[in-house]
Amino acid sequence: MPERESSGRTADLWARVALPAASPVPPAEPVVAPGLRLALSLLEEGALTSGAGRSSGSSAARAVPSAGAVYPYEFAVLALENGVPAAFKVDADRRACTRLAAGEVVAEALRATGLAVPEDGGAVVITLTRPWLSMRKYGDRGYLYTQLDAGHAAGNLALAAAGRGATGALRLRFAREPLSGLLQAGENCREIHSAALVPAGAADDSWTRWTVHDGTDREQTGPTWRSWLESTCWDSLAGWPEHSGAPAPGAAPAPLAQIRTDHRLPGEEAGLGDASDWPKLIGTRVSSKAFTGEPVSAAAVWRAVSALATPLGTDLPDASPLSATLVLRSTTDPEQDAVYRLGTGERQPGRLPTTDEVARACMQQRALAGAAAVLLLHVPRTSLAGPGAAEDAENLRELAFRCGALGQLLYLGANRAEVGVTGIGGFDTPLWRTLAGLPEDDEILYALLLGSPDDSGIKFDRLATAHAQNER
Ligand SMILES: Cc1cc2nc3c(=O)[nH]c(=O)nc-3n(C[C@H](O)[C@H](O)[C@H](O)COP(=O)(O)O)c2cc1C
Numbered sequence: 001m002p003e004r005e006s007s008g009r010t011a012d013l014w015a016r017v018a019l020p021a022a023s024p025v026p027p028a029e030p031v032v033a034p035g036l037r038l039a040l041s042l043l044e045e046g047a048l049t050s051g052a053g054r055s056s057g058s059s060a061a062r063a064v065p066s067a068g069a070v071y072p073y074e075f076a077v078l079a080l081e082n083g084v085p086a087a088f089k090v091d092a093d094r095r096a097c098t099r100l101a102a103g104e105v106v107a108e109a110l111r112a113t114g115l116a117v118p119e120d121g122g123a124v125v126i127t128l129t130r131p132w133l134s135m136r137k138y139g140d141r142g143y144l145y146t147q148l149d150a151g152h153a154a155g156n157l158a159l160a161a162a163g164r165g166a167t168g169a170l171r172l173r174f175a176r177e178p179l180s181g182l183l184q185a186g187e188n189c190r191e192i193h194s195a196a197l198v199p200a201g202a203a204d205d206s207w208t209r210w211t212v213h214d215g216t217d218r219e220q221t222g223p224t225w226r227s228w229l230e231s232t233c234w235d236s237l238a239g240w241p242e243h244s245g246a247p248a249p250g251a252a253p254a255p256l257a258q259i260r261t262d263h264r265l266p267g268e269e270a271g272l273g274d275a276s277d278w279p280k281l282i283g284t285r286v287s288s289k290a291f292t293g294e295p296v297s298a299a300a301v302w303r304a305v306s307a308l309a310t311p312l313g314t315d316l317p318d319a320s321p322l323s324a325t326l327v328l329r330s331t332t333d334p335e336q337d338a339v340y341r342l343g344t345g346e347r348q349p350g351r352l353p354t355t356d357e358v359a360r361a362c363m364q365q366r367a368l369a370g371a372a373a374v375l376l377l378h379v380p381r382t383s384l385a386g387p388g389a390a391e392d393a394e395n396l397r398e399l400a401f402r403c404g405a406l407g408q409l410l411y412l413g414a415n416r417a418e419v420g421v422t423g424i425g426g427f428d429t430p431l432w433r434t435l436a437g438l439p440e441d442d443e444i445l446y447a448l449l450l451g452s453p454d455d456s457g458i459k460f461d462r463l464a465t466a467h468a469q470n471e472r
Contacts, residue, residue: 023222028096028211034121034200035079036088036097040210041203043075043125046160047153048092049206051283063160064152064408065287067145067425069462072133073153073193076183078106078117078124085110085117087182088212098215101182112178113195115171121200127154127193128185131237132230138425138466143237145425147193147397148446151404152423154194155256156282158312159408161198163278169313171195172398173247188224189234193397241386244395245317253311254318256402257377260345261306265299270306272412281412288420289459291451293355293370298331300417301373301450305342307413308406321383321392322402322445325436327374329353330451339436353435361435362449363426363468367460371449372419375410376432377403378442403446410448420453426461426468 031037050061062071075090077097086102087109110116110124117124129150134142154170161168176192179185185192215221262270272278305326324342329352331337339348353361359369379399382390394402407423414421427447432438465471 020223024220026213026215026220028213031097031207031210031212033079033081033086034203035117035123035198036077036081036212037207038121038201038203039077039079039123039125039198040090040097040207041205042157042160042164042198043090043092044206045279045282046157047075050285061286063282063285064149064156065411065423066149066152067134067142067423067461068137068466069459070134070137070145071149072131072142072146073127073129073150074190076100076126076128078110078126080117080121089183089215095210097210097212098221099212100184100215102216106182109178109182113175115174115195115197118197118199123198125157125196125198126179126183127157127196128183128190129193130190132189132233135233136229137464138469140236141425141469143240144396144400144445147400148404148407148423148425150193151401152408153404154196154401155312155405155408157196158314158405159278159412160282161196162275163282164201165275166199166201167313168199169197169249169315171197171247171249171315172401173244173315184224188226189230194401241395243385244398247315248317249315251315251318253313255309255311256314256316256406257308257320257322257324258343259305259309259324260342261302261309263345264302265306269299269303270309272307272310272409273416278412281415285411285415286455287422287459288368288449288451288453288455289457290367290454291370291372291420291449292454293330294452295330295332296372296419296450296452298328298333298336300419301326301328301331303417304410304413304419304421304450305375307409307416308342310409312405316394316398316402317392319392320402321379321390321394322399323378323442324406325376325378325438327353327376327436328372329358329374330370330372348437350437357431357435361428361431362424362447363428363470365424365426365460365468367454367457368422368424368449370451372451373449374436375448375450376436376438376444377406377446378438378444380439381441381443384443399445407446407448414450419450421448421450423448424468
């Protein structure tokens with residue numbers, strides 16, 4: 001190859017790996033909007049921080065779990081600032097907000113979306129998913145994890161608001177396009193997930209750690225980061241059906257799936273207890289790294305599971321195609337060990353899975369095979385919106401939201417009942433179908449394990465290699 005040509009190719013290759021100049025950062029302003037202060041303090045409590053005291057280096061613990069500790073979502077806030085509606089993008093790592101737009105353009109987007117900023121200093125908190133962050137580790141399955149993770153976060157924001165005595169509401173069924181344009185979401189490979197309406201209330205002082213930067217002049221802020229890998233990943237999502245049913249706003253808060261555990265516990269033990277205790281439960285929840293295999297008390301498992309019936313205010317219909325099945329396999333009350341359909345409370349005959357079978361059904365996550373109980377969340381295949389779908393079908397976002405929020409309730413219930421818990425995305429659906437006697441055409445969306453925790457080792461799920469998804 002002639003020398004000049006080869007040095008040209010080297011220059012092209014070098015251009016691929018070179019970095020463009022850093023964008024300028026507009027000066028820091030204090031957070032003045034009461035709605036933004038409130039939203040930031042709610043985000044700190046409901047999603048971003050944890051009081052569990054495990055923060056170290058870059059992997060600071062959060063109030064919610066996430067597959068691989070990836071947290072593939074971010075937030076935006078709509079609030080009045082000096083009487084003018086404004087939209088802010090939230091950078092959780094830097095504790096900085098960028099004002100993206102203010103004035104009539106925000107008011108118009110809100111009108112078109114059918115959402116309104118609650119009066120007297122309330123806010124709308126938008127959760128936006130960024131699927132690439134999970135898909136770059138987990139491939140296509142990362143899209144399911146993205147939705148489950150966002151369900152944990154959005155559900156927990158509603159619980160944190162309720163813990164403060166606020167009756168907020170979570171919306172999943174609204175016109176997304178106007179907001180997507182306003183928040184520059186689609187063009188940056190983000191999807192609008194949900195909107196939490198946060199009524200005015202007192203904010204603690206956690207917002208004082210935050211700054212605001214003006215980004216309304218896009219010329220000034222420079223181009224946003226983009227990679228062909230993320231664009232390719234984004235384009236691959238075009239096939240997922242968006243269809244959803246009519247919203248049911250204003251309905252009374254309701255459980256996200258039908259759960260019957262009432263006959264197993266005295267009333268005062270069931271559920272999540274007084275809402276004023278929820279902030280503490282949220283701040284101290286953790287995922288178990290391993291289970292010792294010691295049996296746990298069946299009553300403790302039922303206490304944890306009864307949290308699933310906690311009502312949440314959303315715009316989804318009360319009736320859901322989602323079912324929950326509990327495999328209670330190793331408790332100190334062996335006569336209670338069995339498979340239970342939680343929709344009816346019915347106990348199913350049949351043998352229980354061995355530890356080896358649990359390991360295999362959890363994709364050889366051997367450290368977790370000593371789980372005392374397994375919760376499976378599953379739907380008939382036809383419940384996923386698309387051609388030939390059932391009447392009550394919901395899209396993946398809605399079904400996974402129910403699963404993620406239920407998962408979060410189980411984490412908090414387990415924390416209250418002092419039982420170890422971890423969500424798992426690495427599971428073998430056909431094998432669990434057999435082990436738990438699920439209907440042939442049911443798909444499992446999410447599984448959670450409960451047991452006696454052993455937190456001495458490492459959490460395998462946080463490693464770069466996706467071991468539990470067969471990556472070798
Ligand atoms: C959707 C989802 C899937 C998960 N899958 C697994 C899994 O297969 N194995 C595992 O050990 N942990 C799993 N986890 C737990 C995460 O590893 C854990 O949340 C993360 O490491 C952060 O730790 P923390 O929850 O203690 O803050 C999962 C969590 C979620 C929300």
